[in-house]
Amino acid sequence: MAEELTSQLSKKLKEWLLELASRLNWRIDRVLDSYRLAQRSVIIDVRDDGNSIGGIRLRVPSESRDDVLYYVSVGPYGAKCTCEASVIRGNACKHIVAGLIMWNMLSVIKYGKWLDLNELTWLKPSQDNE
Secondary structure, eight states: OHHHHHHHHHHHHHHHHHHHHHHHHHHHHHHHHHHHHHHHHEEEEEEOOOSEEEEEEEEOOOOSSSOOOOEEEEETEEEEEEEEEHHOOOOOOHHHHHHHHHHHHHHHHHHHHHGGGGGGGOOOOOSSSO
């Protein structure tokens, strides 16, 4: 039974990550880079009203520089990151996507609710599809 549940969860996560990649117009490997960043991130704050997770703040390491950390906030009305790409271009960066992934997983673990990407109207394809 536990194995079946794990398999269903894994399948749903793959579908959600593919939907996220499609929504951002990113290649899946770029979303998976963000997934790996989420695994290395540190949660600073969680907005939890007792029924759902309403957003999070986290510290995300740089992929290319060992001594650099970025601060990310994601929620239903928008997202911010302190990295150059996000600040200068105003696009969703890998750090923001890592925040979305972490927010989603916290929501699934605590409340069994998956983030509905259609409700995040601020989440739009980036102009640079690296």
